[in-house]
Amino acid sequence: MNTDAIEQSADSLRPRAKPSAAKSWLKAIELTSRIEANPSRLFADVVEDWAARQPDRAALISQAETFSYRTLAERINRYARWALAAGIEPGDTVCLLLPSRPDYIAAWLGISKVGGVAALINTRLVGLSLSHCINVADADHVILAGDLAGVFETALPYLNRAPKIWIHGRGGEASIDPMLDGIDGSPLSPAERRAVTISDRALLIYTSGTTGLPKAASVSHRRILNWGGWFAGLTNASPEDRLYDCLPLFHSVGGIVAPCSMLTAGASVVLAEKFSASQFWSDIVRWDCTLFQYIGELCRYLLKAPVSELENRHRLRLACGNGLRGDIWEAFQARFAIPRILEFYAATEGNFSLYNVEGRPGAIGRIPPLLAHRFPAAIVRLDAELGVPVRAENGLCIPCARGEIGEAIGRIGTADDGGGRFEGYTDKDETEKKILRDVLAPGDAWFRTGDLMRLDESGFFHFVDRVGDTFRWKGENVATSEVNEAILDGPDVIDATTYGVEIPGADGRAGMAAIVAGDRFDLTEFRNHLSRRLPAYAHPVFVRISAALETTETFKQKKQQLSREGFDPRLVTDPLFLRDPESGVYLPIGAADYARIVDGRVRL
Structure with missing residues (x-):
């Protein structure tokens, strides 16, 4: 969409949204509309561009280390050249088993820059669960934090094959650190870049495994750029912002959405290795953060924590995340004096997202008419006992009326044909299980979210439960x-x-x-x-x-x-x-x- 079209579309957004909300939508559209114009431009290039414009500004901050934009760009290039030297071919997978620090982000950006795929492994896994994630990634290489070597050994007996281990953060024959330090960090030549495009797989990110073993979801370079662009626009991020991220970097929100949104805008990200309710507000004030990323019950934990003298002495302008339920929304916002909350809905493998730009308490978002083709969502009637959509006599699914609870689904396709891309899992059978066919028209295909939602009279979506968690009684x-x-x-x-x-x-x-x-x-x-x-x-x-x-x-x-x-x-x-x-x-x-x-x- 060109700039003229963006400006002309403002009127269609403003009747239902505050001017600030309309501005955020337009900024997000502008940022994401550039992606398809240059299919060879990856997220690592976004970082490199900012490094040229503001080399000394902090990009990634942590207790252990801080990377300026110059340092981050150079570190990305070192990892890229390490991958080339290690013989990692396009499509080959490298598992990362590392703590949440700046070098983690540099590692996956560098490996994927030359066509490798980084599998982001949960550092809390052990034994069979850990080996499962490495096996489904079909990885020949693992970059392993030295202090996690003992954990990794619990998985060794169950691995399909023995990958090459590169120890990070500790000396020794297998240490990757001296290799990286000796590699040139200057921009890659065209030959080194290979023919990597936004359509290629960049990451494997695992589902949480709340119901069985985790599945490895495929994430392309396109999706990374889209996530970064949408959230940079909707949060109205600028280089003056600092976002506090205490979520795991192996998770799609903590590891991709949070850092990439700020790096898209030339802003800074503060990485905490873990969430601590007692430490949260002192970290926010110490690092002078203007935004923070939340998920799940984090907000509820903060509300239940004892009062901190610092909880109102911050410079926060926005909290962004998913899972803030309506029963605590207003109490959370009032107690901690947070001017704006941006709640959203998304899934790592999902093909659409929802954004509550207006800050409607309890809602997970709505779809402005202008963007219906980019967020192709619907809610269909579900048989609660069988866990499958109800079919009409013509064999098609039945759309839910306003206020009726059903399963949210997203049409599979591209934005051009009124759908959203579904990139699936490493397991083809698991991918097929998530696809619903012949839904609203013969031959169509939709992604099953597994989430129950309802649509209110104002067009806002509300999360109700997971399919399978809702049950029938009496x-x-x-x-x-x-x-x-x-x-x-x-x-x-x-x-x-x-x-x-x-x-x-x-x-x-x-x-x-x-x-x-x-x-x-x-x-x-x-x-x-x-x-x-x-x-x-x-x-x-x-x-x-x-x-x-x-x-x-x-x-x-x-x-x-x-x-x-x-x-x-x-x-x-x-x-x-x-x-x-x-x-x-x-x-x-x-x-x-x-x-x-x-x-x-x-x-x-």
């Missing part, structure tokens, strides 16, 4: 996310997760909540609180009081093991309780009680 659909929000608001509830469990002979699944409770937690108060928030059928039938709940590195709750253990006292050592169907009182469950429930003597 003939009603129960959304675990909505139940969990009510539970987390309960007196002295520190953390909670809600899921469905099967009961022999009963239709559907019964709700169960695992709760981390404080010293003053009282089940009677808990029951009374829920009665004011939820219909009776949505109250958890079972409650488990746990010392802690396991989550992924991005705060997604792991429910599989909890659901398998259910309410069986032989499998669960935590205290278990059953909501009495007559009185609503939560009563302890022992072995005899469990037997009575299972054989049907207790009618639920």
